Amino acid sequence: DTGVSQNPRHKITKRGQNVTFRCDPISEHNRLYWYRQTLGQGPEFLTYFQNEAQLEKSRLLSDRFSAERPKGSFSTLEIQRTEQGDSAMYLCASSSGLAGEPSTDTQYFGPGTRLTVL
Amino acid sequence: GNSVTQMEGPVTLSEEAFLTINCTYTATGYPSLFWYVQYPGEGLQLLLKATKADDKGSNKGFEATYRKETTSFHLEKGSVQVSDSAVYFCALSDQRTGGFKTIFGAGTRLFVKA
Numbered sequence: 631d632t633g634v635s636q637n638p639r640h641k642i643t644k645r646g647q648n649v650t651f652r653c654d655p656i657s658e659h660n661r662l663y664w665y666r667q668t669l670g671q672g673p674e675f676l677t678y679f680q681n682e683a684q685l686e687k688s689r690l691l692s693d694r695f696s697a698e699r700p701k702g703s704f705s706t707l708e709i710q711r712t713e714q715g716d717s718a719m720y721l722c723a724s725s726s727g728l729a730g731e732p733s734t735d736t737q738y739f740g741p742g743t744r745l746t747v748l
Numbered sequence: 749g750n751s752v753t754q755m756e757g758p759v760t761l762s763e764e765a766f767l768t769i770n771c772t773y774t775a776t777g778y779p780s781l782f783w784y785v786q787y788p789g790e791g792l793q794l795l796l797k798a799t800k801a802d803d804k805g806s807n808k809g810f811e812a813t814y815r816k817e818t819t820s821f822h823l824e825k826g827s828v829q830v831s832d833s834a835v836y837f838c839a840l841s842d843q844r845t846g847g848f849k850t851i852f853g854a855g856t857r858l859f860v861k862a
Contacts, residue, residue, distance in 0.1 A: 634791075663850070672752075672837050672852030673792070686848045721792070733780045733841040734799045737850065739792040 632656075634740035636722050642746045643712055650708045651743045655724030662705050663737060664697055665721040666690065673721055679705060680727075712747045719744050750775045750846045754838045754853035761828055762861050769823040769856045771812075771838035779842035781805075781814050781821040782850070786835045795823075795836070830860045 635654045643649050655662050660681050665673035676695070678686045681702040691697070694712075699705040709716055719742040725735035755770040773779065783795040783805070796805030801816035810825045821838060838853040840846075 663848075670854065672839070672855050673850075675849035675851070678848035688849065723792075731843050733843045734797075736794050736797070738794075739784075741791045 634722055634724055634738050636720075636740040636743050638743060639741060640744050640746075642748065644748050645714060646711055648708065648710045649712055649745065650706055651720055651722075651745075653705045653707070653722030653724075653740060655704070655722070656726075656738055657703075658726070659724035659738075660702065660727045661725040661735060661737075662699055663723040663725075664705070664707050665723065667719040667721055667742070668717075676707075676720075709745075712745075714747045717745055717747045750779065750840060750842060750851050752838050752840055752851055752853040754836075754856055757835075757855070757857040758859055759856060760859045760861065763830055764827045765860075767823070767825040767828045767832075767858070769836055769838075769858070771821045771823065771853060773819050773821065773838075773840050775819070775840060775842055775845065777842045777845035778816075779840040779846070781812070782839040782841070783810070783812055783821070783823050784837040784839060784852070786837070786855075788834070792837070828858070828860045830862050833858055833860045 662679040664676040667673045679699040694710045697707045721742045723737040723739045725737045751774045780799040782797045785795045796807040798805040798814035804813045835855045841850040
């Protein structure tokens, strides 16, 4: 069990560019979450996958954002035409699904990808 | 909708002092409640949780009791250490009324002085 990993750890980009982040969950965890965290705030939910199915998306996830989990293992989060307001820490978490309902699951967080849009 | 409100920080305490960080929630159903901690330079990690009313979660000397009557889940520790300095987040999740999302409070930063 090596924990949740995220790459890159830091990304600096210019406004209007596209960026893609990767999350590798704990192996065999079938539940995967993306969050966004800005300075001084708690994480805000973006989207949830159960295996390869994207079951919920927040209204924060505008049409410039897309997330995939093609084989039910790693996931990618892409932001197109980045804006300065997209600057934040993007967090990925996974959980095993063994606890039953997602509400009771323990989520394990990765270290995050810090995005800076200039 | 569901929401979480926690006390603003920073909270500054001397070592061995008693800690309380208040957390109240609004929910239409029966959520699970969590405290997460973020130590400097590290990722978020679960500190404790409670999944039904009157449950007490505990870990590393920290405790929190799920109080449905007051919609609260206050975090307490009897004697804090310098190593407890971190940001603490209260959170809730309720699939039946709130979907798959976990809702976090804004976080409370704790500084413990030696």
